[in-house]
Amino acid sequence: MKARVHVMLKAGVLDPQGEAIRHALGAMGFDGVEGVRQGKVIELDLADGASEADVREMCEKLLANTVIESYTVDMG
Amino acid sequence: MKARVHVMLKAGVLDPQGEAIRHALGAMGFDGVEGVRQGKVIELDLADGASEADVREMCEKLLANTVIESYTVDMG
Numbered sequence: 001m002k003a004r005v006h007v008m009l010k011a012g013v014l015d016p017q018g019e020a021i022r023h024a025l026g027a028m029g030f031d032g033v034e035g036v037r038q039g040k041v042i043e044l045d046l047a048d049g050a051s052e053a054d055v056r057e058m059c060e061k062l063l064a065n066t067v068i069e070s071y072t073v074d075m076g
Numbered sequence: 077m078k079a080r081v082h083v084m085l086k087a088g089v090l091d092p093q094g095e096a097i098r099h100a101l102g103a104m105g106f107d108g109v110e111g112v113r114q115g116k117v118i119e120l121d122l123a124d125g126a127s128e129a130d131v132r133e134m135c136e137k138l139l140a141n142t143v144i145e146s147y148t149v150d151m152g
């Protein structure tokens with residue numbers, strides 16, 4: 001089974017990569033880009049029987065820095 | 077309006093970050109993690125009227141290296 005985890009910087013945490021992308025898009029002539037946030041996506045290929053709780057534990061312990069990042073888990 | 081872009085390494089392209097995560101999860105006692113791929117997610121806050129075609133052009137020109145990466149665009 002598959003699980004997909006999104007890890008994003010929390011609102012209010014400065015995102016220099018996102019800002020760099022926004023600036024570059026503007027310089028390339030893409031108007032109307034009002035904000036950009038960049039995060040990570042982690043796709044896990046799990047043995048059958050793994051639960052969302054297991055994946056959340058992975059997030060808490062390794063995949064996300066919960067001081068500055070939030071995460072969401074999509075199973076299946 | 078919002079758009080979300082996922083950028084992943086193409087199948088067959090070595091993903092050292094994903095391998096490092098897989099190895100670390102195993103060392104932490106999480107059994108049954110058979111594979112991990114890590115990619116980027118980019119959330120764009122766009123002015124009204126932006127189209128998926130605009131976002132795909134951003135991907136082709138800046139957000140993804142289409143030699144080794146594939147991307148998907150979700151609008152809304």
